[in-house]
Structures are given as C-alpha cells and as structure tokens.
Amino acid sequence: MSASEMVMKTISSESGRVDAAMRSDLEGLAPEVDDLLMKVLQYCLFNGGKRIRPLLVVLAARICGRRDPGIYQLARAFEYLHAATLMHDDVIDNADTRRGKPAVHIRFGIVAAILTGDFLHARSMAIVGALAGSEALSVFSEAAGKMVDGEFLQMRNAACLNLSEDDYHHAILGKTGILISAACEVGAVWAGAGSEERVALREYGICLGSAFQMIDDLLDYQGDRGKTGKQVGNDLAEGKMTLPLILTVQHADGRDRARLQEIFGDEIGRREGLEEVSGLIAKYDGFALTRSRAEQMGALALSRLDLFPDETCAEEKAVLQGLVDFVLKREK
Amino acid sequence: MSASEMVMKTISSESGRVDAAMRSDLEGLAPEVDDLLMKVLQYCLFNGGKRIRPLLVVLAARICGRRDPGIYQLARAFEYLHAATLMHDDVIDNADTRRGKPAVHIRFGIVAAILTGDFLHARSMAIVGALAGSEALSVFSEAAGKMVDGEFLQMRNAACLNLSEDDYHHAILGKTGILISAACEVGAVWAGAGSEERVALREYGICLGSAFQMIDDLLDYQGDRGKTGKQVGNDLAEGKMTLPLILTVQHADGRDRARLQEIFGDEIGRREGLEEVSGLIAKYDGFALTRSRAEQMGALALSRLDLFPDETCAEEKAVLQGLVDFVLKREK
Numbered sequence: 001m002s003a004s005e006m007v008m009k010t011i012s013s014e015s016g017r018v019d020a021a022m023r024s025d026l027e028g029l030a031p032e033v034d035d036l037l038m039k040v041l042q043y044c045l046f047n048g049g050k051r052i053r054p055l056l057v058v059l060a061a062r063i064c065g066r067r068d069p070g071i072y073q074l075a076r077a078f079e080y081l082h083a084a085t086l087m088h089d090d091v092i093d094n095a096d097t098r099r100g101k102p103a104v105h106i107r108f109g110i111v112a113a114i115l116t117g118d119f120l121h122a123r124s125m126a127i128v129g130a131l132a133g134s135e136a137l138s139v140f141s142e143a144a145g146k147m148v149d150g151e152f153l154q155m156r157n158a159a160c161l162n163l164s165e166d167d168y169h170h171a172i173l174g175k176t177g178i179l180i181s182a183a184c185e186v187g188a189v190w191a192g193a194g195s196e197e198r199v200a201l202r203e204y205g206i207c208l209g210s211a212f213q214m215i216d217d218l219l220d221y222q223g224d225r226g227k228t229g230k231q232v233g234n235d236l237a238e239g240k241m242t243l244p245l246i247l248t249v250q251h252a253d254g255r256d257r258a259r260l261q262e263i264f265g266d267e268i269g270r271r272e273g274l275e276e277v278s279g280l281i282a283k284y285d286g287f288a289l290t291r292s293r294a295e296q297m298g299a300l301a302l303s304r305l306d307l308f309p310d311e312t313c314a315e316e317k318a319v320l321q322g323l324v325d326f327v328l329k330r331e332k
Numbered sequence: 333m334s335a336s337e338m339v340m341k342t343i344s345s346e347s348g349r350v351d352a353a354m355r356s357d358l359e360g361l362a363p364e365v366d367d368l369l370m371k372v373l374q375y376c377l378f379n380g381g382k383r384i385r386p387l388l389v390v391l392a393a394r395i396c397g398r399r400d401p402g403i404y405q406l407a408r409a410f411e412y413l414h415a416a417t418l419m420h421d422d423v424i425d426n427a428d429t430r431r432g433k434p435a436v437h438i439r440f441g442i443v444a445a446i447l448t449g450d451f452l453h454a455r456s457m458a459i460v461g462a463l464a465g466s467e468a469l470s471v472f473s474e475a476a477g478k479m480v481d482g483e484f485l486q487m488r489n490a491a492c493l494n495l496s497e498d499d500y501h502h503a504i505l506g507k508t509g510i511l512i513s514a515a516c517e518v519g520a521v522w523a524g525a526g527s528e529e530r531v532a533l534r535e536y537g538i539c540l541g542s543a544f545q546m547i548d549d550l551l552d553y554q555g556d557r558g559k560t561g562k563q564v565g566n567d568l569a570e571g572k573m574t575l576p577l578i579l580t581v582q583h584a585d586g587r588d589r590a591r592l593q594e595i596f597g598d599e600i601g602r603r604e605g606l607e608e609v610s611g612l613i614a615k616y617d618g619f620a621l622t623r624s625r626a627e628q629m630g631a632l633a634l635s636r637l638d639l640f641p642d643e644t645c646a647e648e649k650a651v652l653q654g655l656v657d658f659v660l661k662r663e664k
Contacts, residue, residue: 032481033477033481033484034481034484034485034488036484036487036488037480037481037484084450088446088447088450091442091446092442092443092446092447110423110424111424111483111487112484112487114420114423114424114446115420115424115480115483115484116480117450118416118420118449118450118453118476118480119476119477119480119481121450121453121454121476122453122457122473122474122476122477122480123473123477125454125457125458125461125469125473126457126469126470126473126474126477129457129461129466129469129470129473130466130469130470133466134461134462134465134466134469137457137458137461137462137466137469138458138461138462141454141455141457141458141461142454142458144450144451144453144454145365145451145454145455145458148369148447148448148450148451148454149364149365149366149369149451151443151447152365152366152368152369152444152447153366155368155443155444156366156368
C-alpha cells in the first residue's frame, strides 16, 4: 500500500469512528434540546468532512502510547469547535455555501447559525475539560481565543498590500495552525506524554496546519474548480493578502508593484484583476516560491516526528508523515 | 442599615473588586491580542453593570465557608459569559442599544460583536476549568448550552398565544435562571461544599433568576421609562409571550381571548395594541397574578437558604436574602 493510500484508508476508517462518537453524543443530547437546534447540529456536523482534527487527536494519543477507544469521545470536541468556527465565519464572511451545500445561515438563518455555533463551542469545552483535564482545556480554549484574534488580525490586514511574511504566518496560525496544533497537543496530554513529546507534536501541528493553509492559498489562485468545488480568486476579490502575492510584492519592480497596488486598492480592480495579478505572480515565481515555502514547512513538520521511535509506533508515525505529503499534494 | 441599603452597599463594593479582576485579566491579555479586540472587550465589559452573577459566585463560596480573594478571578468568568451572551443576543435581536449606549454590533460592527463574544466565551470556559475544576466547568458549560437551547425555545414560542406556564418557566430558565443558578453552584463547588449545600444554592439561583425575569417581564408592560431607560411594550411588539399575558389568556373569556389572538397574531396589531392588551391584562388581574407568582418564587428562593446557619455566615445569608427582596422591588 502506498503512503497516500494508507492515509486515505486511515482517514476513511477513523472518520467513521469520529462520526459514530458524534452521533452518539447527539443522541444523548436529543431529549434535552430543541428540535431545530438538533436539526442544525446534524446538518452542520455531518457534511462529509474528513475529520482531520479529530484524527490528529487520535494519532497523537496513540503515538504517545495510549490506545483506548475513549479517545473518540475527546476527539469529537475538535470537530465541534471547528464546525462552530466555520458557522460563525460563514456569517461573518457572508459565504453562501460550504462544501457545496447552503451554509447554515442560508439554510436556517443567521440566528440559528450564531446560536448553534455557541452551543457547539460550549459543548466542545465541556468535553475537553471533562475528559482531558484542565491543562488540555487551557490548550484548547487558548486555541479558540487565538482563532478569534486571528480573525481580528485578518480584518486589520484586509486590503493591505504591504503585509510581511511574518504577518502572514501569524494570520494563518490563527486561521488553521493553532487548532490543528491543539489537536495534536491535547491528544498528547490525554496520553500523559512528557513535555518533549508534547512540544514536538504541538510544533508538528503548527507546521502541518501552516503548510495546509499555504497550499489552500495557492489553490485559491490556481485550483481546478472541478476538483476544489470553489471559484478561484476569492482571496484576491476579498482583499486578502496571501503568500503568493506577498512574495510577489517583495520581488516585483517598482512599476509592477505600483500596478498591483492599483488593482489591490480598489474593490472592482480586485474582482476583475485575477488574470493580471496571476500573471504578475507567475512572472515573479510567486506560485513556485509559495509551494517551496509549504514544502519547507512540511519538512519541518516531518522533522518533529523524529523523536518517536519507529519500532513502537510505526503505523501512527507513518500516517502522521503521510498526512504531510497528503497536505502538500492535495488538489482540492 | 436597612436590608436594601446593605444589598446596595455590597453590590457597590463587590462589583468594584470584580471590575478590578477583569481589568487585570485584560491587562495580561493585551500584549497578545489585537488592539481592536481589546477595545471591544473594554467597551462591552465596563458598562456599569451590577455584576450580580459574579457577586453570587462570591457569596455562594463564602456561605459555604471559603473566604479567599482568589474567588474574584473565578467570578469574572460569569460576567464574561454574560457579556458574550448579550453581545450575540443583540446581534440576533437587532437591538441597537444596551444600557443606553450603542450595542457592540452598532458601535464596532457585527463581525466584531460575534468574534468578541466567541473570545469571551472561550476565555470564560478556560477560567472556570482552570480555577474550579472539571465538575464546575460541566455546570458552567451546561448552563451555556441551556442558554442557547432557551433561545431556540424562544424562537419556537414566538407569536404563539397558547403558551403554558410550564413553557414559560422553561424559557426563563434558559434566559436568566440557569446562569444565575450556575453562578451559585460553581461558587459552592469552588468552596468544596457538600451536595446538600450545592443543591440548595443551585435552587436558590433558579428561583432568584426566575423571580428576576418575571419582574422584568412585568416592567416591560408597566415600567416607568424614566427609571428603566427602556420603552414599554417591547415583548408584545416582538410577539414574546410572557407571564402577564399567559395568565390573562388562561382566565379570559372567549371573546377577550379571540381579541387577544387577533392582536397577537398580527405584527402591526402587536405594535399598536399595547394599551388594549394592557387593559385586558389588568381586567383579568394578569399583572397582580404575575407579581404574586414572582413573590412565590422569591419565597422559594429564601427557603433554600434555611440550610445555612445564621451563626457562621450571617452576613452572606443576609445579602442573599436581601437580593431576593431587591429583585422583587426593583423598578428598573
């Protein structure tokens, strides 16, 4: 079996277990909560997601030596918080669809979207606190706080062409890295890992999440809509400075930079300028440089796994390694 | 000093301590979070609130025998969750003002209001988990979940004239009672109270919160705008069935009930029908009956304090008793 086949197989089998744990939680809640809330929960949670965050909790716990099916009860909290965040994000960004279906606020209204997000938020915190203790809760809730902070940063950065790579890293940490990192770290805490393993997994998560986001930002310019299901050029249209453009601005000559500024500073320019901007990014190797940055991030992620011996946890290690590859090669 | 003077004095001195604990938390957060987020936090938290929920945490801990200034660090979490809830509620209800100032979403935009609510939500959970342990967190996060469920219930009940008193109690539990009750219970847990004391304080909180909400619903019909700062008739206009109207519908003859149905079933009717509806409520003693229900609730709250001996915690007990009176007599 190739590495990528193994990753796909693991994702498919483990996501089934995560889904089962979520379903059983909802069944327990059903008698106590409003029917509409239950309907929204079902709708937003079971949407064909790959359950990468819960999977990382499971793998991190196992690579730290704790194999116990109770982990799925903990792992689902990460899907809850992720879903809560997406729901509020879609309200905030006025996004109409999510995974090819109407977004929650389109299907059930903004009120239901805000409230169901709050419900999942509270439920996720309760689960982490109850099952993994206060240290894990502190990692988890700090991640939730940093995700919010990241959104504020993104607002601040909007339509600002002079963003540094550092600013970008900070922004994608909040957007993607911090929750993925928390999933790895909480799995380690749950397994009673030592601080060295805990730090290694936390950093693996940050690097994996950052690589993921870089590729995501690349696909926003170069993706094949037939594969991603998304239109290209969203980030540009919304005035989001992402790595391909940041690296281009760094290298562009005065004239091209002025032209980018002209396009980027104007809403209509951003909506209509995709082809020209893509041309300029290509001219200055912005796409290739972005891919290479993502690959460096992937290599860093892999290096954080060196700590874990091949003998005792070969399978988990192979999947964690395979995930890096999966993230770098993804086309959707 | 009269009982009501003592309550006011306690509220004033204790709210200062809660404010100080919140300020010190924000100062610690400031270097890590976006400036705008910090500005919104300051705006929404320091608005002249009486800090009743944190006060109840403090009093409950003390009446259970733990006197330790660390309680304020825990107590502030209740103000955070309360503020988070209000912020999201104001977005949901499209409310323009809060305590005479522009609501957060009016002043800073909907995005900032949703996100800052999420931030406070996460922070409040982290605090309760870290300082009071997983049992307290479970009480706290369950309360947060029930508050959301209560909002769904309220949506379901909107413009429905045939609401039972049971439905009403369920709705006000989510709206007010559950967080006040959780404040009392978490204070008790923090103090290491036995289950008898814990249950007594939980029930005291539910009754106090319910009495509070009943009086609130009464003031929405009968309040003096000069004192409450709010227009009367909001609940009617929004199609909210509250106790005065529920009790009236129960007692009204067929003709008056049909007339109420006519007014209540129509948006314009509800906006223009306040005087007529108030007249019908008065005709069937709906206001007096509501007040008497609130007083019964208050008496129940008081009875839950019998467990606590006058000798060892006379002051806290007197304030908890005084709060019932304060809630029943309030005109704003």
